[in-house]
Amino acid sequence: MWVKQAISWFLVFMILFSSASLLREPAGSTEDWENPYIDVTQDLWSYQYITELNKAGVLPSSEKFQGQEEETRGNLVLYLYNMDQGVFKDRKKSRDKKKEKAAPNFTDVTKDSPYYDAVCWAYQNGLVGGTTETTFAPEHSLTREQVCTVVARFAALEEISLLQVVEPDQFKDSLYIDEYARSGVTACQMAGIVKGYDNGFFQPDNTLTREECAAVVYRVMTAADMEIPEGSAVVDLTEGAYDSLYDNYQDITFTALVPETEEGPVTFFDQAVFIGDSISMTLEAYCGASGALGGAKFLCAGSMSPTNMLTGKILPEYPKGSGQKPAIGDSVAATGAKVVYVMLGMDNIAYGVERATKDYLTILNQIIEKNPGVQIVVQSVTPMADSSTSYSEKLNNEQINAFNETMKAYCQDNRWYYVNVAEAFKDEKGFLKKEYCSDYGSMGMHFTYEGAKIWVQYLKTHIPQDLL
Structure with missing residues (x-):
């Protein structure tokens, strides 16, 4: 043959x-x-x-x-x-x-x-x-x-x-x-x-x-x-x-969850843009100082959530220093990215998993509409520390886990990739490890540079192989 x-x-x-x-x-x-x-x-x-x-x-x-x-x-x-x-x-x-x-x-x-x-x-x-x-x-x-x-x-x-x-x-x-x-x-x-x-x-x-x-x-x-x-x-x-x-064609199995592989080339991230809230801002700062993810670009803003992005209340500045805050789909297009990594949800989960995922999907679809052919990689929301003062009935690790599982299912349905970053930071009880938390004893959800280093290594060993 x-x-x-x-x-x-x-x-x-x-x-x-x-x-x-x-x-x-x-x-x-x-x-x-x-x-x-x-x-x-x-x-x-x-x-x-x-x-x-x-x-x-x-x-x-x-x-x-x-x-x-x-x-x-x-x-x-x-x-x-x-x-x-x-x-x-x-x-x-x-x-x-x-x-x-x-x-x-x-x-x-x-x-x-x-x-x-x-x-x-x-x-x-x-x-x-x-x-x-x-x-x-x-x-x-x-x-x-x-x-x-x-x-x-x-x-x-x-x-x-x-x-x-x-x-x-x-x-x-x-x-x-x-x-x-x-x-x-x-x-x-x-x-x-x-x-x-x-x-x-x-x-x-x-x-x-x-x-x-x-x-x-x-x-x-x-x-x-x-x-x-x-x-x-x-x-x-x-x-x-x-x-x-x-x-007679069968749906060839697509698995959204990206498995661990050998470390991939850092040049892969030259075509990527990372979208996230204040948690991702630590990753942005670390990569900006070290070049750990090559030429990756970042569209991050403190307290940014899918809901306030949709209302235009909070959007990332692009280009940096310009004072301009375009709609997220336009910003992604301006970066020229072919792969979009997204971690959002921490500032939305307290409103309920259903609303949080609904607004998240709307944002992702807006990005795709403005950028046909772009590949979406959803990163799981990371856990909160056991000392977090933000821990409540509405915002806690159980809710975060439920949100992550729901988003993973949506990724499977939409043929988006899902990278379970959260597993790299959980202690034996599912809390954010103290050594990776920069605000332990207060908000208990942000990262140290050591945590960002672990994050980078996880991304390098969890690159969707179809995209290489």
Whole structure:
């Protein structure tokens, strides 16, 4: 089986990622072609895709390509329209005529828009719909599953035969692909147009950058000129062709609780941001002084809880020293973090576990909404010391434990990671160990630098392996 897959991937690399000689010669000579993009240099992994598409008249010329920006709905349909009108113009003459829909009436794509003709063409040929009955949202970003759906429909429209280079394979998160996109994703995976991440996930809601989208479009264009070896299997581009495969897929076990592993690389935390209240501020100070978590960023504030974050009463300052306190989702976006560690709840638990978890979930979902594709790691709330003057009927270790167990269950349901930091600090009776407590005899919940050191070591030995 592995030999067959190795040969298949060799074929796809030789064919789909080959040089421009596989392309149709675009209208007009390219002898005098000059790269119009000052930010597209030969050391970019996407250089060939972008420049060949520009030569073919698929990508419009501009001073900058801005390949790291998120690709948009308007741009994708413009690329495919340009391909249909130019590179594939001969295909239009031979393919069966299909009854087109009436032109859309999108209020945000008027006749003077550079996207107008492309959007009308894509809508009428069933490649895309509007975001509402009256809007197309050309500037909205695209997810991986959306791009697969559109390009599979485009290949079907152009009657392109896509060679099957791999067997259909379940990703760890295949069952989280929206039903409308399942066959499109599978078709693109089988044709080698897209693949999953090294950790086995597809991440259907991750957005594509412009250079990633260019790679996908290029692979479809080169596939059109491919000679299909006799007897070879081709991908079925019929709408819904592979939906039935998903009926047999099993939910691949996801365990929210992160187990102990060997110490991971500190560079992992360069992509992380830590959100927390005054308890986490000690971790922030320790890491700021020691660099123990590399380039990790922190969004912490004293007495911050999910409830007062939602009301805007207390929010972390970002950037530090600016006096600005944006909504938490915006602050996370500004850090550029890909992994978000959160420890909140100590200032909410006294209101009851139900309310505390409800507001916590709202905050986490706001972060995700503003930062699609970000990975959430919830840290358990740490215990209180036996001498704590804040210990009460409403706020105590039993309530903290109940809150932590509830949040762990929510993490399992939402496929978030859960790191049980609290276990590193409990004594035999479940209290915060005296040697790690900086305010023993008063509040009894904050940490010494020695405690922060233990905390760091725990994080390094409890990194979610799927994220490495």
